[in-house]
Amino acid sequence: MPAAFKDAAVQAVFDQYEADVRDKLLSLRDLIFDQAALIPSVGPLSESLKWGQPAYHPVANRIGTTVRLDAIPGSGGAVALYVPCSTTLISDILTRYPDVFDSQGKRALVFAPDTPIPESELRHGIAMALTYHRRNVL
Template structure:
């Protein structure tokens, strides 16, 4: 998945410690790979409840996935 253009998402990801940031970026990539392999197109990246969120680009095709870390 390409780097986010949304400065809010960039700021959230940049705030994590390097190791955790790497893990979250890997999860972000897995979300993109899963959408591609399912043939539903690239997910739309947005913010939901202060967390990076990835939702299908077409309606009624899946659900939004939010990524974050707690207690780190």
């Protein structure tokens, strides 16, 4: 069951996307909330806008880092899951899953419009982000 929007500004950002892009981004959003719920140490998530993009991070300090979602302009419908480029998350994820994800440098995992999301591997990547400051957890 999708998490209800608590912030009208975040919902407005999702509402402005075309239906196919919005559906893919909402699927990613659901995975973030689902994965957070499976990790007791993460606790509740904050959902807000950061640089105009929907952003998610544990409410408690020093648990994990922010995960953001957005469409990639001019890509024909590709979407991305962004993490801070100052982390090693993208590199760590690509090392674990070298043939699964496309990336945009050190900052994003990219999902083409007609490509299914690799759910199992992405769940692990999301867990790595949401527990980034507690690296020994996973």
